[in-house]
Amino acid sequence: MRYLTSPYAYACLVCDKKVCGGFEISKYEKRAGGVLMITALATKDLDHMVCAVCYRSVHFRCSKHPDSGFCDGCYDKACAAALKLNVEVEK
Numbered sequence: 097m098r099y100l101t102s103p104y105a106y107a108c109l110v111c112d113k114k115v116c117g118g119f120e121i122s123k124y125e126k127r128a129g130g131v132l133m134i135t136a137l138a139t140k141d142l143d144h145m146v147c148a149v150c151y152r153s154v155h156f157r158c159s160k161h162p163d164s165g166f167c168d169g170c171y172d173k174a175c176a177a178a179l180k181l182n183v184e185v186e187k
């Protein structure tokens with residue numbers, strides 16, 4: 097059993113408490129051309145996500161946007177960037 101964990105996955109960004117769980121590699125598959133397909137499943141005790149931008153851990157219960165894959169700070173930044181983009185497009 098191997099776990100994919102972030103080196104920063106120790107404490108929640110918001111409440112500073114330890115996070116639990118991770119991802120378990122369930123299947124390795126070698127495809128044509130040497131492409132390696134890895135299927136990873138979340139462990140049952142998973143209670144947090146790792147932000148796709150800054151790789152910091154946030155509990156689902158602490159995040160304002162648990163389904164976004166971003167911590168609150170990065171989510172806000174992404175929204176601000178998107179808003180800016182809209183404004184520029186509308187001009």
Ligand SMILES: [Zn+2]
Pocket residue numbers: 108109110111112113154155157158
């Ligand atoms: Zn937390």
Ligand SMILES: [Zn+2]
Pocket residue numbers: 147148149150151152166167168169170171
């Ligand atoms: Zn982040």
